[in-house]
Amino acid sequence: MSDVSSNPLLAFTEDISKSQSIAFCAVYGLFVLLIAIRLFARVKCTFAYVFILVFAIIRVATFGMRSDVASLDAESCGYKTRVIVAAVLVIAGFLFLIEAVSDLLVHWARYCALKAVQLTGRTRTIIHLLRHVVFVGVSVIGIIGAVKQSNDVSNGDISGSTSAKRLRQASGALFLLVIALFFVVTFYLLVSSANLDGRKPRKAPTASVIIISLVALEVEAVYRIWSASSTTGFTIKETALDVLVVMPEWVVLVLSVELNMDDMTDIRLVGQSRPAPHMGQLELGCKH
Numbered sequence: 638m639s640d641v642s643s644n645p646l647l648a649f650t651e652d653i654s655k656s657q658s659i660a661f662c663a664v665y666g667l668f669v670l671l672i673a674i675r676l677f678a679r680v681k682c683t684f685a686y687v688f689i690l691v692f693a694i695i696r697v698a699t700f701g702m703r704s705d706v707a708s709l710d711a712e713s714c715g716y717k718t719r720v721i722v723a724a725v726l727v728i729a730g731f732l733f734l735i736e737a738v739s740d741l742l743v744h745w746a747r748y749c750a751l752k753a754v755q756l757t758g759r760t761r762t763i764i765h766l767l768r769h770v771v772f773v774g775v776s777v778i779g780i781i782g783a784v785k786q787s788n789d790v791s792n793g794d795i796s797g798s799t800s801a802k803r804l805r806q807a808s809g810a811l812f813l814l815v816i817a818l819f820f821v822v823t824f825y826l827l828v829s830s831a832n833l834d835g836r837k838p839r840k841a842p843t844a845s846v847i848i849i850s851l852v853a854l855e856v857e858a859v860y861r862i863w864s865a866s867s868t869t870g871f872t873i874k875e876t877a878l879d880v881l882v883v884m885p886e887w888v889v890l891v892l893s894v895e896l897n898m899d900d901m902t903d904i905r906l907v908g909q910s911r912p913a914p915h916m917g918q919l920e921l922g923c924k925h
Contacts, residue, residue, distance in 0.1 A: 653703055653706055653707040654707065655704050655707035655708055657879075658700045658701075658703040658704035658707060659700070659704050661696075661700040661883060662697050662700045662701050662704065664887070665693050665696040665697045665700065666693075666697050668693045668887075668890045668894070669690065669693045669694055669697060671894045672686060672689050672690045672693055672890070672893060672894065673690060675893070675894065676690060680898070680899060681899040681900075682740070682741065682744065682898050682899065682901075684740050685737045685738075685740040685741050685744075685898070686737075686893065688733045688734070688736040688737035688740060689733070689734070689737045689889075689890070689893050691733045692730050692733035692734045692737065692886075693890065695726055695729055695730040695733065696726075696730050696886070698726055699723060699726040699727055699730060702719055702722050702723040702726060703723050705719055706719045706720055706723055717787065717788075717791055720787055721783070721784055721787045721788075724783040724784075724787060725780050725783060725784065727878075727882070728776055728779045728780050728783060728808075728861075729776065729780070730886075731776070731812075731854075731857055731858075731861070732772055732773065732776040734854065734857075734886065734889065735772060735812065735815070735816075735854055736768075736769070736772055737889075737893075738819075738847070738850045738851065738854060738889070739768060739772075739819065741846075741847065741850075741898060741901060742819055742822060742823065742847055743764070743765070743768070744901045745826060745843055745847065745901040745902070746822060746826055747761075748901060748902050749826050749829055749902070771815065772815075775808050775811045775812055775815070776808065778804055778805075778807055778808040778811070779804070779805050779808030779809070779861065781801075781804055782801045782802065782803070782804030782805035782806075782807075782808060782865065783801075783805060785798075785800070785801035785804065786798050786801035786802060786805065786865075789801055802865045802866060803865075805861065805862075805864075805865030806862050806865045806866065808861065808865075809858050809859070809860075809861035809862035809865060810862060812854075812858040812861070813855065813858045813859070813862070816851055816854050816855050816858060819847075819851050820848070820851055823844060823847045823848060823851065824844075826840070826844070827840050827841075827844045839902065839903050839904070840902075842903075842904040842905070843901055843902065843903075843904050846892055846896060846898070846904055849888060849889075849892065850888075850889050850892065852885070853885030853886065853888050853889050854885075856881055856885045857881060857882050857885055857886070859881070860877060860878075860881035860882055863877070863881075864877065894907075895907060897909065
């Protein structure tokens with residue numbers, strides 16, 4: 638490739654490894670298969686697993702695009718477009734991952750006794766819609782910033798690039814606030830009263846899964862803020878992406894594959910049996 642000074646966009650992609658990107662494609666592809674198997678097994682947390690499946694598919698596309706970028710010269714036709722698409726896919730994947738984790742948290746909250754208040758179907762629908770609108774809106778801010786920054790840096794527009802960075806920083810910061818709220822809700826549910834059906838709750842396993850997932854999301858949100866502050870970091874820097882994005886995401890994917898979350902008040906390993914429910918107990922599945 639040509640020198641970075643002749644094409645500032647190279648700072649975003651100069652250390653991408655084609656072989657590593659292909660390897661990551663294979664790993665995420667394996668997770669796609671495993672999550673699809675869980676879905677075909679008719680898990681009750683259908684929406685959460687659909688979000689996770691879409692997320693894994695997007696990551697396959699992300700690293701496929703990165704592999705393509707690594708094999709191109711900066712002067713190649715479509716080089717800048719591929720860089721932008723790779724950046725957008727990184728952000729889009731995060732959207733579906735936070736959707737999945739929040740869906741699990743919402744279901745846990747729904748089946749915990751929060752003063753035994755039962756929400757109506759309409760109220761639940763409004764809550765779900767608001768959640769999706771917030772996540773999509775914050776993601777769009779980040780996507781606009783990523784696309785604008787790529788164009789501005791490529792055109793040598795430093796002032797425009799600065800405003801684009803602020804958009805990306807704002808997106809990451811807003812996601813951090815949302816995740817902080819999720820932590821508050823999680824700890825509240827952990828210390829709140831028993832489940833609505835009166836069973837003695839097994840809250841530690843559920844809280845552990847949610848907290849680990851939220852920490853993974855938080856690390857990735859911090860990376861998004863950091864990468865927005867550094868031209869050479871951006872969303873495509875290899876080492877930082879591996880440690881602050883890929884590894885936390887794999888942790889969440891492994892939990893999704895290995896754990897049976899059909900009952901968010903009694904999470905167990907896949908294949909591990911649960912006590913038979915008592916007569917009159919509520920069904921504590923993850924249905925919307």
